[in-house]
Amino acid sequence: MITKIRPVSPGRWDDAAEVMGGNGGYGGCWCMFWRLDNQEIHTKTASDNQAALRQMIAAGQSIGLLLYQDNQPAGWCQVAPRLDFWRLFHTRGLRLEQPDDPSVWSITCVYVARGARCQGAGRQLVRAAVEYAGQHGASVIEAYPVVDASKGRRTQLSSGTVDMFSEVGFTIAAPPAGRRVTMRRLPPGARPSQAGHGQYG
Numbered sequence: 001m002i003t004k005i006r007p008v009s010p011g012r013w014d015d016a017a018e019v020m021g022g023n024g025g026y027g028g029c030w031c032m033f034w035r036l037d038n039q040e041i042h043t044k045t046a047s048d049n050q051a052a053l054r055q056m057i058a059a060g061q062s063i064g065l066l067l068y069q070d071n072q073p074a075g076w077c078q079v080a081p082r083l084d085f086w087r088l089f090h091t092r093g094l095r096l097e098q099p100d101d102p103s104v105w106s107i108t109c110v111y112v113a114r115g116a117r118c119q120g121a122g123r124q125l126v127r128a129a130v131e132y133a134g135q136h137g138a139s140v141i142e143a144y145p146v147v148d149a150s151k152g153r154r155t156q157l158s159s160g161t162v163d164m165f166s167e168v169g170f171t172i173a174a175p176p177a178g179r180r181v182t183m184r185r186l187p188p189g190a191r192p193s194q195a196g197h198g199q200y201g
Helices: 011-019 038-043 047-059 088-089 123-134 154-159 162-165
Strands: 003-008 064-068 072-081 105-114 141-142 184-185
Touching: 003 123, 011 047, 011 064, 011 072, 064 123, 072 123, 105 123, 105 154, 123 141, 123 162, 162 184
Parallel strands: 105 141
Antiparallel strands: 003 064, 064 072, 072 105, 141 184
16 A cells, blocks of 8 residues: 655635535534634534635635645544634643744644555654644644543544554653643654753653
8 A cells, every 4th residue: 555645725725625525524513623723613604614724725725734645535633823823822731831822833633534544644644744844944843632532422532542643653741631732743854952942851
């Protein structure tokens, strides 16, 4: 099997939509959950979310990566500057250092199509997302996985698990105060002194 990972682009919208499937990832979210406040998320329909994601992709924004297996779209990872995600700053249990820092990037969603699961695609996407963020100037990359993957709502697993991110070099930044925990790592080749974020090591 040949695996490739590419940044999403206007010409790859159909591929992104294919990965998301009829449910738009989970429950019609279309990867908009972390970008919206509570009022917005409850008033937007699945079609609204789909249109918003398509508009961002059409505008050429750096928002995510697509994984292909034998040229077929099979996975998606949302990775972008942390300031793009309103909800991160209003979620209990997440410990966010230096909230105004534009150089911190976040991995908020890792979604693998049903037929491609349990093959390591999620970890491949996370590794690629770390490299991608570093290439775009990230000084630190964060993730917000669930700590109890076997419990609670399955939809929250779209943020990944602690084990997934640990295997790609992320470390827990502080003890969890809810179901999620903040994990961090530096981009490839960076040292804490270079990044100016020694506390993230």
